[in-house]
Amino acid sequence: MIIDKLIETSVAKQNPTVIGLDTRIEYVPEHIKRRYFASGIDMKMACEAILEFNRSIIDAVYDIVPAVKIQMAYYEMYGFYGIKCFNDTARYAKSKGLIVIGDVKRNDIGATAQAYATAYLGQTFIDDGVAQNAFDVDFITVNPYLGFDGIKPFVDACKAYDKGLFILVKTSNPSSGQVQDVVTRDGKSIYQIVGQLVEEWGQDVIGQFGYSAVGAVVGATYPEQLLRLRQDMKHTYFLVPGYGAQGASAEDIINGFDEHGLGAIVNASRSIICAYKSDKWSKAFKPEEFYQAARCEAIDMRNDIATAMIMKR
Amino acid sequence: MIIDKLIETSVAKQNPTVIGLDTRIEYVPEHIKRRYFASGIDMKMACEAILEFNRSIIDAVYDIVPAVKIQMAYYEMYGFYGIKCFNDTARYAKSKGLIVIGDVKRNDIGATAQAYATAYLGQTFIDDGVAQNAFDVDFITVNPYLGFDGIKPFVDACKAYDKGLFILVKTSNPSSGQVQDVVTRDGKSIYQIVGQLVEEWGQDVIGQFGYSAVGAVVGATYPEQLLRLRQDMKHTYFLVPGYGAQGASAEDIINGFDEHGLGAIVNASRSIICAYKSDKWSKAFKPEEFYQAARCEAIDMRNDIATAMIMKR
Numbered sequence: 199m200i201i202d203k204l205i206e207t208s209v210a211k212q213n214p215t216v217i218g219l220d221t222r223i224e225y226v227p228e229h230i231k232r233r234y235f236a237s238g239i240d241m242k243m244a245c246e247a248i249l250e251f252n253r254s255i256i257d258a259v260y261d262i263v264p265a266v267k268i269q270m271a272y273y274e275m276y277g278f279y280g281i282k283c284f285n286d287t288a289r290y291a292k293s294k295g296l297i298v299i300g301d302v303k304r305n306d307i308g309a310t311a312q313a314y315a316t317a318y319l320g321q322t323f324i325d326d327g328v329a330q331n332a333f334d335v336d337f338i339t340v341n342p343y344l345g346f347d348g349i350k351p352f353v354d355a356c357k358a359y360d361k362g363l364f365i366l367v368k369t370s371n372p373s374s375g376q377v378q379d380v381v382t383r384d385g386k387s388i389y390q391i392v393g394q395l396v397e398e399w400g401q402d403v404i405g406q407f408g409y410s411a412v413g414a415v416v417g418a419t420y421p422e423q424l425l426r427l428r429q430d431m432k433h434t435y436f437l438v439p440g441y442g443a444q445g446a447s448a449e450d451i452i453n454g455f456d457e458h459g460l461g462a463i464v465n466a467s468r469s470i471i472c473a474y475k476s477d478k479w480s481k482a483f484k485p486e487e488f489y490q491a492a493r494c495e496a497i498d499m500r501n502d503i504a505t506a507m508i509m510k511r
Numbered sequence: 512m513i514i515d516k517l518i519e520t521s522v523a524k525q526n527p528t529v530i531g532l533d534t535r536i537e538y539v540p541e542h543i544k545r546r547y548f549a550s551g552i553d554m555k556m557a558c559e560a561i562l563e564f565n566r567s568i569i570d571a572v573y574d575i576v577p578a579v580k581i582q583m584a585y586y587e588m589y590g591f592y593g594i595k596c597f598n599d600t601a602r603y604a605k606s607k608g609l610i611v612i613g614d615v616k617r618n619d620i621g622a623t624a625q626a627y628a629t630a631y632l633g634q635t636f637i638d639d640g641v642a643q644n645a646f647d648v649d650f651i652t653v654n655p656y657l658g659f660d661g662i663k664p665f666v667d668a669c670k671a672y673d674k675g676l677f678i679l680v681k682t683s684n685p686s687s688g689q690v691q692d693v694v695t696r697d698g699k700s701i702y703q704i705v706g707q708l709v710e711e712w713g714q715d716v717i718g719q720f721g722y723s724a725v726g727a728v729v730g731a732t733y734p735e736q737l738l739r740l741r742q743d744m745k746h747t748y749f750l751v752p753g754y755g756a757q758g759a760s761a762e763d764i765i766n767g768f769d770e771h772g773l774g775a776i777v778n779a780s781r782s783i784i785c786a787y788k789s790d791k792w793s794k795a796f797k798p799e800e801f802y803q804a805a806r807c808e809a810i811d812m813r814n815d816i817a818t819a820m821i822m823k824r
Contacts, residue, residue: 240643278595314587333587344684372660376708377701
């Protein structure tokens with residue numbers, strides 16, 4: 199099962215992190231951009247430049263991280279060329295043995311959720327026994343606001359095609375509490391109710407480590423809620439954003455792990471892929487060496503979390 | 512403002528409905544499919560067939576309806592060719608004077624919501640003063656689970672580019688209540704709390720009819736909630752799904768309108784675009800006349816709602 203593969207790869211690489219390829223053209227160094235923009239400036243060329251950037255980052259980190267997360271929003275900015283770039287990036291990452299999380303936060307009512315599940319996790323029927331993959335990812339993120347009939351097609355596709363989900367429970371952004379922290383008549387918060395639902399929704403796809411292919415997104419920027427959900431959601435793996443550019447520390451993140459050091463995979467995006475622009479690395483690396491800066495920052499992130507884990511024990 | 516244009520066009524055409532182009536290749540009649548699949552079967556050919564189908568539907572209804580809604584899920588099933596088809600469909604509809612609603616239900620944290628807002632409502636920066644549209648739609652749907660910092664970039668884009676939103680409040684699906692109907696400590700349901708937030712979020716973009724460019728999705732399958740939200744959300748236009756294939760009647764839908772017959776636009780998708788396959792129309796029209804069946808069903812829908820409105824007064 200894909201959740202087992204994620205856990206095994208994280209353990210083998212001693213690294214429970216995932217690098218977010220939230221690439222936009224502004225992040226691509228001049229020496230690459232100038233090559234693609236030599237004969238003009240358009241979305242197709244921008245996407246070719248972004249793809250080269252992504253491939254370089256993947257080449258620089260694939261031996262140290264188990265997975266990459268590709269944030270669809272940054273690719274949709276470039277229309278259908280962006281979608282092609284998303285797909286090419288996903289396939290390149292898989293060719294390097296990485297697990298790919300498509301961060302798409304899709305959601306809709308049953309029949310339409312089925313179409314999204316087919317697009318990202320299944321196979322699209324074309325005609326007369328011909329079916330093709332629209333996208334090629336291992337996990338996607340989904341939004342729970344519509345309830346289970348909007349989730350079930352995704353869970354069914356996970357079973358049929360050995361894929362996984364991370365369902366939004368408590369997100370890392372400042373105003374996530376506006377809906378998620380509302381307290382119900384029973385004294386629970388909405389994020390706790392959703393967390394409970396996610397535990398139920400994933401009960402048929404539990405792998406050999408006791409974790410389900412139906413995971414949850416829980417932000418590290420709310421360490422107390424992260425700790426509480428870790429205790430309440432025994433079978434749910436967490437995708438934990440918020441480290442790095444969003445301000446959460448390794449100490450905050452530790453709350454997402456169980457007593458065996460499993461249960462969570464921590465994402466950082468801009469702090470890794472834009473490391474070459476940071477005060478920390480811009481003196482050590484030229485823009486042409488952006489991928490080496492990314493590798494160094496990815497190693498620092500791994501070590502930072504490992505140290506915090508040891509300190510906690 | 513685009514919300515004023517939607518209202519004016521609905522009034523001019525005496526038709527507060529929108530046709531959902533939820534087209535999948537299975538809906539396209541054989542005579543079209545066989546032409547595109549003459550030399551093979553793949554996603555690119557499927558999308559060309561879907562585009563021809565969509566253009567025929569648009570040609571058959573553009574003079575009687577104010578708007579079309581294009582459901583992104585059905586296009587993402589065909590990868591980046593599908594995205595191109597979504598875009599070509601949107602542009603063709605606009606060339607016929609139709610308002611286009613992109614039903615994409617996007618959602619993310621602030622910085623990433625900004626990328627989605629840029630993609631659908633704004634312009635993507637490429638390089639050196641070059642910016643291009645990734646998509647060309649007038650309204651999109653968005654999901655509120657992440658709170659205001661995930662919504663603000665969309666609202667800002669509405670102001671800057673004269674676009675509109677429909678934010679999910681109470682969706683039409685059977686299990687929408689799992690999260691949306693949870694009762695809070697104050698005795699309100701989550702959908703009421705979200706409804707109140709949507710009213711606030713839209714207060715800076717109110718047009719000449721008193722309705723905001725920030726609208727809401729409220730399903731007709733829950734007529735009591737629709738009535739209550741109509742009373743509570745005085746400045747919010749409703750996109751009302753659930754009519755037709757999902758089972759809501761014209762009587763259910765009436766609750767979404769104000770005393771002037773404004774305040775809502777009602778969507779039907781499969782019942783219109785697949786009318787030629789229905790018991791009601793399949794004897795009158797051959798599959799080659801699918802677009803005429805769609806026109807007849809669109810007219811019936813308009814008249815059905817008009818009758819129910821008169822009966823109510």
